Amino acid sequence: MIKSLLAAGTILAALAGPALASQCPTLAAKAEEALKTSTLDDAGKAKVTELIATGMSQHAAGNHPESEATLGEALKLLGM
Ligand SMILES: [Cu+2]
Numbered sequence: 001m002i003k004s005l006l007a008a009g010t011i012l013a014a015l016a017g018p019a020l021a022s023q024c025p026t027l028a029a030k031a032e033e034a035l036k037t038s039t040l041d042d043a044g045k046a047k048v049t050e051l052i053a054t055g056m057s058q059h060a061a062g063n064h065p066e067s068e069a070t071l072g073e074a075l076k077l078l079g080m
Pocket of ligand 1: 022023024025058059060063064067
């Protein structure tokens with residue numbers, strides 16, 4: 001009984017994880033794409049690159065709300 005509850009919990013977590021996490025790579029890809037055609041100066045581009053890297057490591061650590069906020073900041077710098 002306990003084992004099957006644990007298994008159900010694990011399956012739920014596995015299903016919920018990717019659904020919640022899916023936004024970050026999309027945002028990062030969007031920022032990277034925008035960076036290619038950006039008119040920001042080198043310092044601005046470096047800042048955006050740094051924000052993307054920070055966002056993706058927050059995403060990899062499972063910290064998705066923080067990651068989305070960081071990537072959102074990168075997109076804002078890009079004027080999106
Ligand atoms: Cu994420």
